Amino acid sequence: MTQPDPTQDHRQRLLAQRAAVLAPLSAQRAERKRADLAHTADAHVDRPEDAPAPVAGDGDGESALTERETAALGDIAAALERLDLGTYGQCTDCGGALSSVRLQALPEAARCIACQERAEQLPPFVRA
Numbered sequence: 001m002t003q004p005d006p007t008q009d010h011r012q013r014l015l016a017q018r019a020a021v022l023a024p025l026s027a028q029r030a031e032r033k034r035a036d037l038a039h040t041a042d043a044h045v046d047r048p049e050d051a052p053a054p055v056a057g058d059g060d061g062e063s064a065l066t067e068r069e070t071a072a073l074g075d076i077a078a079a080l081e082r083l084d085l086g087t088y089g090q091c092t093d094c095g096g097a098l099s100s101v102r103l104q105a106l107p108e109a110a111r112c113i114a115c116q117e118r119a120e121q122l123p124p125f126v127r128a
Helices: 006-046 067-085 100-105 113-120
Strands: none
């Protein structure tokens, strides 16, 4: 019997995370499209010559990604790339192995805990 491939599990979790980040955006776009079509249809029935022409694009930006969502998608994409390159699970700073517990908790993690803590520290001149 073959052992399950942990990288496939991580890949599936990363893809699920990406889908979860994008799902609300897709739902917003679909709802706005339905509303636009309903408005266009209503306008066309009332006075066909006054019906607005459909416009392609994002509209007013209500469904734009937040900075946090954009960062999360970038982290997920980078982790998927590391999986493809065979470097997934290695710290991008020191090259050491990330613990399986860390990867289970944060499959998009790029750094070991020690390097992540160093990266999050403020420079000495900023500290009080």
